[in-house]
Amino acid sequence: MARQDAQRCRVGLIGAGTFGLRHSRFIARSDRAGLVAVADPTFGSDRPVPDELREVARYADHREMLARGDLDGVIVASPSEMHVAHALDCLDAGVAVLVEKPVAVDREQARPLLDRVAEDPRARVLVGHHRRHHPAVAAARSLIEEGRLGEIRAVAAVWATHKTDAYFEIEWRRRRPGGGMLLINLIHEVDLLRHLVGEITSVQAIASNKARGLEVEDTAGLALRFENGAIGTLVGSDSAVSPWGWDQATDDDPAFPYHPGQPCLLIAGSRGSVSVPDMTVFTQPEPSWLEPVAQSRVPVQGADAFARQLAHFADVAAGRARPLVTAEDALRSFEVVRTAAQSLAG
Template sequence: MNKNLQIGVIGLGRLGYQHAANIRRAIGADLVAISDPSNKALERGEKDFNVVAFSDYKQMLSEVDLDAVVVATPTQTHYDILIDVINAGLPIFCEKPITYTLEEAKKILDLVTEKNHFIQIGYMRRFDPGHVKAKELIMSGKLGDPIYLHDCQRDPNGPPPEYVPMSGGLFVDMAIHDLDVARWIMGSEITEVYAQGAVLKHEYLKELNDIDDGQILLKFANGSLGMIEISRNACNVYDVRTEVVCKEKSVFVGQNQLTPYTLVGDEEITVDMSNWVLDRFKDAYEQEIQAFVDSVRNSEKSKVNAYDGYMGLKLALAATESYRTGSKVVIDF
C-alpha cells in the first residue's frame, strides 16, 4: 500500500483518545474518523482532531472509506464490534482484553483464522524499548536459557468504585499484561498457575468482590518457573518491573526515574517517577500503533495476534479461578 492508511477510532476514553493522538503522529497513517456514544467524548475528539465524528460506529463503518479501525471501547462491547469490523473486511487494532469472555475470544480467534483477517491486540509492553531489548538479548543466546521470571505491576492507587464491576477483577484488569509478557519474553507457554490475593488497603473492594493485591506462581512448558506480583498500592507511583534470570546472565527491565535528573541535598537523593501508565509506556503506545500501521501497509503478519489475545484472557481467568478456589489451575491447549 503506497497511500497513507485511513484509520477510524471506535471509543474515545483514556486509551482511545491516546491511540487517536498516536495515529496522528504515526508515519503512513491518517486519522479520518472517530466514534463514541458519549457526546462529551465525541465533542472533545472532534475539536482536538478535526475529523468527522459519529455517535454510532456502524454509521462510521458504512459512510467513511476506511482502511483500518482501532477498537478501544469497554471490554463488554468488544465482541459485537469486532464481528462487525471483521465482516466489513477492515484490519483491526483492539485494546486488551480481546473480549469479555473466553467463549467470545475463541469465536473471534476462529473467525480471524478462517478469514485470515488481521487483528493486533494492545499488549503495549511488547513494544516498550526496555522489554524489546530484554527479549532481543534472551533470543540472542548470550544470556543462556531463561529459567526464572519475576514481574511486578503496581498501580498508583485503587480504581474508581464504578469501574470495578466492569473491570473483570484484578487479574484480568491488570495481570493480563504481565501474563502476556511472561509467555512472550520467556518464549514458552504457561502450563500452570497458582494465585492468591487479598484486600490490604482499599476496603471498598471487599463489597465489590475484588482485591487490591495478588500473586501468581507460574510454571512454563519448558520447565522454567515464574512469579507475578500485582498491586493497587504503590502510593502514587506507577511501578512496573520485569526480571529474567538466565543460566549465564540476568536481565532486569524497570524504571528508576521518569526524567534524567537526580536531586541531591539535605541528606536525601530524589528522582521523579511516573504516576500513570500513559507516562511510563508513552513510547510503547506510540510504537504499537506504528507497528500496526506498518504491518497493515506492508501486508505483514500481526505482531500480537488473536491467539495472543485469547491466551492472555485464558491465563488471567485461570488466575482468577485459582485465587477463588485456592488450587492451582493447569492450562490446557
C-alpha cells in the same frame, strides 16, 4: 475497499471512553496514522464532546462510520464484551482491526473471531498489548533466543503504583468481576512473560482487597510455572507507592512520571540474567556463586511503544506485516489471568 496509504493510515475509532481517548492522543502524536472518524453511542446525547475529538467526524453508530469506505484501519476500544462483535463488523467492512485487550471475555465468545482469522487470509487483527513493541522487549527477547542467558530458570515481575480515588468512581472498577488490577493491569505483565519466557502451564494466585475494602482486589501475587521448566513470580498492587512498574520505568505514556533506570522484570538464566526495561545484563564466564558477576548495559533507542504499535498497525493494515500479537496469542494471556482470578473465587 479501504484505501491503502504507504505514508499515513486513516484510522477510525470505536469507543470514546478512557481508552479510546488515550488512543486518540497517541494517534495525534503519530506520523504514521491519522484519526479521521470516531463512533460512540453517546454522540448525539447531552454528553460534551471531548476536546480530542472535536476535529474528527463523529457517529453514534459504528456501522455508519464503517460505511464511509475510506478507512484503512479501526481501533476497537469499546467495552470488553463488545470487542468481538465490533471487530467482526470491521472485518466485514474490509478494514484491519486493532482490538484493545482483552480480546474477549472467554474463548467461547472469541471463537467467531478466531475462526474468521483462521479462514479468511484478508482478516487482519492486531491486539493492543503495546508493551511487546517496546525496543527493550525486543532486545531482551533477542538475548534469550540467542542463548546468551542460557536456559531460563527463574523470573520475577512487579507492578506497583498508587491509583487515585477518582479512578474508582467508575462503578465497574469497584465491583464488577474483572474490575480489579489482575485483569486490568497484570495481564500486561503476564503477556510479556509469555512473550519472553514461553507458555505458562500452571498458575496459582493470592489476593487482598484490604487497602480500599472494595469488592475487587487491590493487591495480588501469582506463582507461575512455564513450559520450559522455569518458575516465576508476579506481584502487583494499585495501592502502593513505587517506581517499579512498566508505566513508571518507561517513557511510553506522558501521563505517568518517568523514573529511568528502574527495573520491573528480572529474568535469570543458567549463564546470565537481565533486568527489563533498563536492560542491565549480568554474566559470568563460568557460572559460580564464588565468582564476581560482570555487568553491562544494552542500549535502547526510541522507546515509545505506542508509536511503534501504531506504525506496526499501519503496516498490518497495508498488508506489509503480520500482527505481532494475534487474537489467539492475546487470548492465551487472558486465560492465564482469568484462571488466576477464578482460583481466588474457589
